[in-house]
Amino acid sequence: MALSGxxxxxxxxxxxxxxxxxxxxxxxxxxxxxxxxxxxxxKEWKQWGQGLQMDAIKATFELAxxxxxxxxxxxxxxxxxxxxx
Amino acid sequence: MDSLPDLPxxxxxDNMAIGTLLGLAHALAGMTYVAGTLMQSLPVPKREWxxxxxxxxxxxxxxxxxxATVSIMQLIVDIISNLIRAELAGPFSSPSVSFLAITSQLxxxxxxxxxxxxxxxxxxxxxxxxxLLVKILGLPVQIVTTAIxxxxxxxxxxxxFPNLWxxxxxxxxxxxxxxxxxxxxxxxxxxxxxxxxxxxxxxxPSIALWLEGHLSYExxxxxxxxxxxxxxxxxxxxxxLIPLLATSVADLLGAMVIALVIFPxxxxxxxxxxxxxxxxxxxxxxxxxxxxxxxxxQSRESVKTLEESR
Numbered sequence: 001m002a003l004s005g006x007x008x009x010x011x012x013x014x015x016x017x018x019x020x021x022x023x024x025x026x027x028x029x030x031x032x033x034x035x036x037x038x039x040x041x042x043k044e045w046k047q048w049g050q051g052l053q054m055d056a057i058k059a060t061f062e063l064a065x066x067x068x069x070x071x072x073x074x075x076x077x078x079x080x081x082x083x084x085x
Numbered sequence: 086m087d088s089l090p091d092l093p094x095x096x097x098x099d100n101m102a103i104g105t106l107l108g109l110a111h112a113l114a115g116m117t118y119v120a121g122t123l124m125q126s127l128p129v130p131k132r133e134w135x136x137x138x139x140x141x142x143x144x145x146x147x148x149x150x151x152x153a154t155v156s157i158m159q160l161i162v163d164i165i166s167n168l169i170r171a172e173l174a175g176p177f178s179s180p181s182v183s184f185l186a187i188t189s190q191l192x193x194x195x196x197x198x199x200x201x202x203x204x205x206x207x208x209x210x211x212x213x214x215x216x217l218l219v220k221i222l223g224l225p226v227q228i229v230t231t232a233i234x235x236x237x238x239x240x241x242x243x244x245x246f247p248n249l250w251x252x253x254x255x256x257x258x259x260x261x262x263x264x265x266x267x268x269x270x271x272x273x274x275x276x277x278x279x280x281x282x283x284x285x286x287x288x289x290p291s292i293a294l295w296l297e298g299h300l301s302y303e304x305x306x307x308x309x310x311x312x313x314x315x316x317x318x319x320x321x322x323x324x325x326l327i328p329l330l331a332t333s334v335a336d337l338l339g340a341m342v343i344a345l346v347i348f349p350x351x352x353x354x355x356x357x358x359x360x361x362x363x364x365x366x367x368x369x370x371x372x373x374x375x376x377x378x379x380x381x382x383q384s385r386e387s388v389k390t391l392e393e394s395r
Contacts, residue, residue, distance in 0.1 A: 003105045010112040014119050021123040028128040052128055055135065059126035062142060066118050070149055077153030081160070 021063055028056040103155075106255035110152050113262035118145035120264045141264060148262035155258075159251060162283050169284065173291045183290030184240045187345065188233065190297075194306065194337070195229045197313045198222050208320040214327075221331060225338050232345040236290070239349060243286050250283035273369025277360045285356050293348050300340040309333045 035049025118141065125138025170179075202222060205215040257275030260268030297303075312330050316323045323330070 003109055007105070007108050007112045010109070010116055014112065014116040017116060017119045017123060021119055021126065024123055024128070025126045028126045031128045048130060055138075056126050059122040059138065062125070063119065063122040066115065069118075069146055073146065073149045074153045077150065077157065080154065081157050 018063060021059065025056045025060045025063075028052045028059075032056060103251055103255055106252065106259055107152055107155065110148060110255065110258040110262045113259060113264075114145040114148040114152065117141050117148070117262055117264040121145060137265065140266075144266065144269075145262065148258060151258045151261065155251070155255070158254065158280075162250070162280060165284050166287065169288055173288060173295075180240075180243050180287040180290050183294050184236065184243075186294055187236050187290055190302070190306070191229050191233050191236070191341075191345065194309075194341070195226060195233075197310060198226055198229075201313050201316055204316055204320055205323060211320055211323060214323060218323075222334065225334055228338060228342060228346060232341065235346065235349055239286075239289060243289070246283055246286055250279040253279035270364075270369040273364040273367035274360070276367055277363035277369075281356055281360045281363060285352075285359075289349065289352055292352070293344055296348055297340065297344040300344055302337070302340045302344065305333065305337040305340055309337050 029052070032049040032052030035045050036053065038045070038049075040046075121138045121141030121144075123138075124141060125135055127134055129135075202215060202218055205211045205218055208215075253275050257272045257279060260272035260275065263269075263272075309330075312326050312333055315326060
């Protein structure tokens with residue numbers, strides 16, 4: 001079936017995207033650390049570095065909890081269906 | 086015609102299509118979420134790019150919730166449909182029975198006109214009158230035929246919808262789960278259309294019959310049938326009955342046009358407004374008139390003034 005192929009392609013793309021995202025978290029973290037620890041007198045750059053690190057941590061955490069979110073949503077839906085029926 | 090016609094697609098095939106669409110929506114939601122985390126961690130000084138991150142993650146979560154609650158949605162639509170049918174309790178609560186009643190009314194009107202013309206035509210003395218009669222009754226025949234076509238189309242759509250609406254809802258979810266909100270407007274339209282039409286379309290014939298009842302259609306048709314019967318027994322009586330026949334046909338046609346020709350379009354227009362309002366509630370920015378514009382509420386200006394005064 002054509003749709004099954006599409007689903008597989010999307011799943012594969014998602015896996016590759018998540019690998020890219022993980023690499024990007026690391027890159028953001030490293031750039032953030034670099035900017036934060038750089039011996040430069042620009043406070044904005046250092047703040048931006050800190051922001052990058054925070055974003056990298058948040059995004060890593062959010063990527064890690066995706067399956068948990070899926071399960072949580074399914075559980076909530078199950079509870080709702082129990083109360084409706 | 087006791088039940089609606091079955092779809093050519095088998096139930097198993099239908100369920101498989103729904104399952105595949107759910108799988109596709111789930112895969113897209115996953116991709117949207119991962120793309121959201123990726124956008125959030127982009128090491129670029131562009132706030133608007135990074136802002137897509139939380140938005141996409143939230144959209145993916147909502148899409149997942151939509152996927153998980155498909156059976157609940159089906160149940161809710163069933164409950165609402167049953168409640169409305171119970172409210173319309175009576176001989177015409179089923180769409181098939183209502184459609185049958187409408188079709189038989191239209192066909193009997195058409196048949197009565199044909200009988201009348203053929204009787205008059207077969208009487209040689211009344212041949213010139215027959216020509217006049219054809220001119221008078223030509224428009225009613227056209228209108229009745231149009232009404233039959235309209236209601237046949239409606240019946241086919243109503244017959245399809247019990248199986249089709251879930252596929253439409255799922256397709257809406259698939260478009261909703263596409264990253265960067267690309268299919269969000271179309272998705273909200275599809276989902277809103279699926280729900281509103283699944284609930285409101287099957288009750289359309291019953292409401293048309295209810296409207297007909299209020300317009301005294303049965304009484305008017307009885308009067309017309311009485312004239313046809315009189316002409317059938319004595320064709321020459323038509324000469325005295327022509328003014329009465331014209332009035333009777335005009336009254337009957339008025340009721341028929343309002344209940345069976347204009348009403349479906351008005352009903353569908355109202356449904357389209359409700360769909361737009363619901364699509365807006367689902368997050369799509371629909372254009373055109375929406376239902377809330379026709380409901381008496383505080384104007385935006387007055388609300389703004391109130392907010393400012395606080």
